[in-house]
Amino acid sequence: MLDVQQARRDTPGCFERVFLDSAGSSLPPTPVVDTVVAHLLREAEVGGYAAANERLGDLAEVKASLGRLFGVDATSVALSDSASRAWTSFFYAVPLEPGDRILLSQAEYAANAVAALQRARATGASVEAIPSDDAGRIDVEALRELLDERVKLVSVVHAPTNGGLVNPVREVADAAHAVGALVLLDACQSVGQLPVSVPELDVDALSGTGRKWVRGPRGTGFLYVRPRLIPDLEPAMIDLHSATWTSPDTYELAPDASRFEMWETDVAARLGLGSAIDYLLDLGIDAVVEAIGYRAEHTRDGLERIPGVTVHDRGAPLDGHDRGAPLDGHDRGAPLSGIVSFTVDGVEPTAVRDALAAQAITVTVSSRSSTLLDMSQRKLDAVVRASPHYFVSPADVDRFLVAVRSLT
Structure with missing residues (x-):
């Protein structure tokens, strides 16, 4: 209780x-606020680099806490500055060619839709909406009729932003995987108010934010990526955190989900996110x-x-x-x-x-x-x-x- x-x-x-x-x-909650403020005060005392180095273990624990929440290993979790950044980090890494198809939820959020349309224009892929059933949820039978080997990605909004709908994620994932399509779950409105178990939902990637139901700071987000997919995905943007410069003309991407992260970050906000996830887990x-x-x-x-x-x-x-x-x-x-x-x-x-x-x-x-x-x-x-x-x-x-x- x-x-x-x-x-x-x-x-x-x-x-x-x-x-x-x-x-x-x-x-x-107050513990989250206290965590953020305390780190900002520490940065004022010793500088951002030194303050961050003092909290390296705690920063690693943020991913571990997210892993516990989702039922996955921490190495498959990347931290970001928003749900949109997390979603697009995965989406822009999925290879697309002319003739490939992207399927969106009827209740797709605008940030996802415009990114899909932009990539379709650039690659020659197409974007199509999955019909909804009478209750407004993704119509899984209609989805099966749409699916073929040209479908590379199916985007699912778990809980749309404009009402109480909850989409049948696992049924969508099973149907998409039958033709080899990837499933990207927008869990922006579900993490923190619905149980979100990756093993049960069986999605290939999941994006979310800290500022909504998780009750974390603004400017925080997270991305889960199925481990076996990571070696074959190259993010559209990388830096010296997501990749190592190995010779004058070569680089090596990070072996885990940190290849989807950038080096510069709001350390106080990320620590606050970890505090919010732990608060949720404790409840x-x-x-x-x-x-x-x-x-x-x-x-x-x-x-x-x-x-x-x-x-x-x-x-x-x-x-x-x-x-x-x-x-x-x-x-x-x-x-x-x-x-x-x-x-x-x-x-x-x-x-x-x-x-x-x-x-x-x-x-x-x-x-x-x-x-x-x-x-x-x-x-x-x-x-x-x-x-x-x-x-x-x-x-x-x-x-x-x-x-x-x-x-x-």
């Missing part, structure tokens, strides 16, 4: 406002998943009862399934994620956000350009997005619901 009161004491900001934007950039991912599930369902059910409010989340759970129970991202009947999207009749989403902000309630807006294919298909220009983490109390959710009701 998660100690919510202790989690709230570790999150001073949650007493000043109702914070419902952990899908954007969450409130880091227990199952307890965190359960707590987020209950809060999201409280939010979703409350909004559905307000006249003039429309909840736009997709992805239906199995009949009779407890949505607060542990989530399973490769179960086609999985509960919804902790992201709740809605609109208020006659009130623009940005106006809803601003009106709530005036009452010290933090939500955000997800616009059509962020998930162009999905939002266009549903004829939505924007939705309000509420994403309650485990430190949000039931009273906080009730206060939010009263405030939304007042707008109608």
Whole structure:
């Protein structure tokens, strides 16, 4: 059982406002803040190089902690400055030729989509969207119809940014691997709120960020790459950390996932990321998943009862399934994620956000350009997005619901 009161004491900001934007950039717990600030102060005392050298073991432990979270070896994990940098580091390393095909989720995030379109233009490959089923998830049967030996990569967004959907990752991976395609999982919105086990999901690469559900600092990201793939992948950008200059005209790439890293980094932020991952592991991912599930369902059910409010989340759970129970991202009947999207009749989403902000309630807006294919298909220009983490109390959710009701 998660100690919510202790989690709230570790999150001073949650007493000043109702914070419902952990899908954007969450409130880091006090141990994370203390870790970052302490290292910055140490840099001011001895300089950045010396301060970093003092923490080499702790920096290595960041990857080890991520490895424990994902069920993989630390040597298959690379650290980055964002989820987008992690995703593109792998994506641009996958060899593509004219006629090759890239398949994207219907709910693909804009950063991934524009990178895919750019590479397709440069290489002669093509980009295609996988149809969704009636619940909005990737239609695995339709995917199988699309797959052939020309498909080199399938991109899967685990939990889209604009609603509660959870995609059937393992089924997609099994189908893609049957034709030799690689599977790149965008876990930006799932790590920290869903169980993300690489052995269970069987993806070839996974990207994510520290600032969302993990509750780490901004400017942090991570990438997992299947070990057997690493020797054959050369990142588009390398430096003296990712490769060694071995002779005047030769270099040798790092043998592990560190070939996807660059030398210059925010050491304080990376240490903070490690602190956030350890905080999550200490709480227990199952307890965190359960707590987020209950809060999201409280939010979703409350909004559905307000006249003039429309909840736009997709992805239906199995009949009779407890949505607060542990989530399973490769179960086609999985509960919804902790992201709740809605609109208020006659009130623009940005106006809803601003009106709530005036009452010290933090939500955000997800616009059509962020998930162009999905939002266009549903004829939505924007939705309000509420994403309650485990430190949000039931009273906080009730206060939010009263405030939304007042707008109608």
